[in-house]
Amino acid sequence: MSDVAVQEGEFVGEAAVGEVAVRAGESLAEAAVRTGDQVDEVGLQTGEFGGETAVPASDLWSALRRRTQARIGLGRAGSALPTRHRLELQAAHAAARDAVHSPFAPDVIAAALPGTPTVRVRSTASDRLTYLQRPDLGRRLDPVDRAHLPTGEWDVVFVVADGLSSRAVHEHAAVVVRETTARLGGWNVAPVVLAEQARVALGDDVAHAMGAAMAVVLIGERPGMSAADSLGAYLTHRPVPGTTTDADRNCLSNIRPPRGLSYERAAAKLATLMARARELGLTGVGLKDDSGHEEELERLL
Amino acid sequence: MSYSSVLGGERYRFETLARLLAAASPERSGDRLAGLAAASERERVAARRALAEVPLARFLTEPVIPYESDDVTRLILDTHDTAAFAPVAGLSVGEFREWLLSERADAAALAALAPGITPEMAAAVSKLMGNADLVAVARKVRVVTAFRSTIGLPGRLATRLQPNHPTDDPAGVAAALLDGLLLGSGDAVIGINPATDSPKAVRDLLELLDGVIRRYAIPTQSCVLSHVTTSVDLMARGAPVDLVFQSIAGTQAANASFGVTLGLLDEAYEAALALERGTVGQNVMYFETGQGSALSADAHHGVDQQTVEARAYAVARRYRPLLVNTVVGFIGPEYLYDGRQILRAALEDHFCGKLLGLPMGLDICYTNHADADDDDIATMLTVLAVAGASFVICTPGGDDIMLNYQSASYHDALYLREVLGLRPAPEFEAWLDSIGLLDERGGIREVSGDGHPLTAIGKELAA
Incomplete structure (x- = not known):
């Protein structure tokens, strides 16, 4: 070494x-x-x-x-x-x-969220090789894990998903959860779900199973040559597994301080989008980010 | 009708021609994802054994996607040239492979045959061919097209100079453009993938490229790879559009997912021809394709991804394009998992395109979640250049900072020209010589510092 x-x-x-x-x-x-x-x-x-x-x-x-x-x-x-x-x-x-x-370490996220209940789930993609070749399996919850998810009248569930960069998730996800939650006065927030071998649409399955009205999936984006630690956030209102499409989501990408979006700005934008989504009863193309900063919409995972 | 064969004492049955083609395909992740791949290696070989016996003429009577429901199938069958097909009309797929490899199939015979071959016939025979077969036959085919430069002549390899920038910043684009020109790149096209499809942004880039091409009298063509409707709109407003670009696929539904119909392409083709901007030729279209796009759009109709890809070439050849580019590793590991699968797909696409009479080039590339690296790029480039690829895509340092993937570099093209004795398009080569970029052996002279006149492109923008 x-x-x-x-x-x-x-x-x-x-x-x-x-x-x-x-x-x-x-x-x-x-x-x-x-x-x-x-x-x-x-x-x-x-x-x-x-x-x-x-x-x-x-x-x-x-x-x-x-x-x-x-x-x-x-x-x-x-x-x-x-x-x-x-x-x-x-x-x-x-x-x-x-x-x-590099393997996803849910302990790292849980330890960075003291006092916040967390639940661990896996997708039906059993390992990394399967995950990379079968995006369909990464979008579905393992049936046993689904059965063990708590249910409740939650306004939102945060799903921290490894996606294509566990490094991005380890470095950035817990802070984004904390910063965003701090801006959600009066929201009933579900336990944070830590999802392994997961794609964005796994959040649909999670929110649906738990009874949460909204899913915020924080996921490692596909690494580029200039950034391997970029985190994406995908917001979906009342997702239905298999029916909800990428057009029904809003996305913030490149959360990666100091060179990308800062935690504070990401959390502020997310909280604003979430409030408007709840007001309008929708996410996706019908919900615009009016904060004056156009964020690049990355290809959905 | 169904197809069957016996292997190792076991009988394998395939209910349709589409099932047979899928099972006969070399291993790739996309066919597994679609649930179409052979269940075992023995089933794959059994399928090939059955496929080898299928008469070529069967493909004219059993379309893999119904004639009534798909306009690509209608295009394929309605434009099939029976007279051109005659020399091989009595052959099976297995016999066709041997005919293609024989001396009878020379450049003239293959050129005459092209209108008689359907994409499904090309895909079928490719599944019986090894990588070496795909090289050996493709290199016999000559497809020559032209606009301001001539593409596809023997002993030549052209390049697309791809100076992309994540925000379309003109100075950033010009910097990468200068870098490419000084390394002798850009004879196939100087082509930018824009960050947005807004007509204003696309027009700004078109004006920038047109300005450089005219100022330095570069015998090449520009293209900003916007949607065909944007190009039609811009042509109507008098923007300097050399080539009309469009991504296309092999089914009507997949093309619909791109927002494209044959009618729209007809309209764009006529509009681009009417501009008469070419000097040595009037091939005005630039198409991109790639295995997996139909599956990605959920529009593959149970047809394997290589056969669907070949069907896209039927769409392309309707418009006598200057360039057809298969972006072979861009789509990700769920369609082509590793370097081995990407290489195979590259050879198949190049072979099928050439057999169907298209000026095939390749974007030999990979994403960071595929199991591939720069060694795979070098291997693929070498093999495809030996196979006679018309052009390859080149980026600064092999790293596209806008599309976030790795492709060939300008340097890689220099390597291919050096080791295989390949030269740029003749008009472009003469231009390189006229501005002092050719050395005495015909290679690209190494320019250091900022003494070369072309660096004015960068100096103004950097100021």
Whole structure:
């Protein structure tokens, strides 16, 4: 471990030096925060901006890199990519792959929600390989787990689902639940459901089985090369398993401070959407986000 | 009617031609998801044994999706050319494979045959062919199309330069465009997937690309991959539309899920032709397809995903397109699980498209939840370039920051040209030479710093 860490550290350090002048505070601060726990995240940072050494003294590429995170001006080794850029691509892909395949740890979420009752469920997808190949199974509750769900007259149930990035869920979901719940004065909130091998539509099954009027599914989004820890929130009013479609949902994506949506803003937007959904008795295309900030709607899981 | 065969003393029965085709398909996750895959490896081989005996002519009398309920089936059967079909009309699917591999099936014979082959015949014979067969036959086929550059000539490989940006920022697009041009990319098309389909945003991008193409007299064409209705609207308003783009699929219902009908495509095709913007040719359409889209739209009618994909090519060939691109690994692991399945699908799609007379290229790609990586990209690119792919999609560093997937890089195209001696489209190659980007061996000269005149594209925007 220490050998690897030293090698990666040297490599990243060398690349980061070239950046100091260009991206003064921002990227270094980000790197400093991340260095301790996520070496690959630092590599990703340099991958986005770090072509300076490949095209010596090119102010042009430095300037252009401020306008896009595309991997431009990388230089060449013969016809191929220089070694550093090849490894940076691999580091980004590795972070994404690890996010997809690292196991969901419901204990982590439960521990971050002290005083909040939680229930654990599984989908009918028995393992990760099945989950990836059979989205239909990830949308249905395991029958035994469904039978054990509590029922009640709840206004909303939060479903924390691993989706395609358990890392996103471990890092962000509990705070979003806490921040959102704090803004829901007078709502009768069900125990938080922690769902393994789950797709968005599993929330329909959960809300229906528990008798909750609304489902908020917090789920790990498909990792990209620049973000492996992006959390999505899907709001569905009175879902009916098998009948509700993605057009009946509202979505907030890219919850991922500090680079994506902050917890506070995500919670405020969610709480506003939930209040309006309850008022109108619907979610989906009929419910618009009027807060003045258009969020990118990711492809539904 | 039903089909059967005996394998290892056991009789296997397949109730319909669609069931037989599905069971004969090489393993892929999408057919399992649809509940159509062979239940065992032996059943798969038994299905192939039965399929090998089916006369090609049977596909004209037993459509896999009913004629009455699907306009793609009607298109396939109504436009079938009996005279072109004659040389193989008496063959079974198994015999057809051997005919295709034989010396009789040369470039001229295959070109003459194309209008006589239906997508289902192409799909059927592909299921009896190994990966090497799919390469060997496809590389014999020549499909040449043209607009401002000529695509598909022997010894050539074109590229789509794909300078996408998550918010369509013009400077961000131009930066990636400059990067691609300096690496010799863009002779098939400079094509942007826009972040929104708003006519204003699409038009801004069209004007940007048209400006660069005209200013530097680049013999290529632009495309902003918006919905066909947006393109029709923009053409009516005088926007500089070179190619009309549309995603298409192999059933009427799947096309409906894309918001497309044959009538809409007819209208767009006529409008684009009328603009007469091509210089060396008038192939004005650009289509994208990909296995799994019909299943994803719940519109596959119990037909396996490779056969449905081939049916999309019948839609494409009606419009004599400049480019047809199968976006082979984009849809995710529930349809094509890993590098092996994506490679197989790429070879099938390329083979079927070429056999049906289309200028097939590929977006050789994967998403981060598929079991594939950059080594798979390199393998697939090499095999598909040997197979004679007309073009490949290229992105900066192989990473598309707008669509969030990994594809080939501009560098990868340089690699293919280097190891296989492939050259860009002739008009584009001459242009590269005229601006000093070709070296003495015909490769792309390495440009460092900001001394090249093309960097003016970036300098203005960065200022």
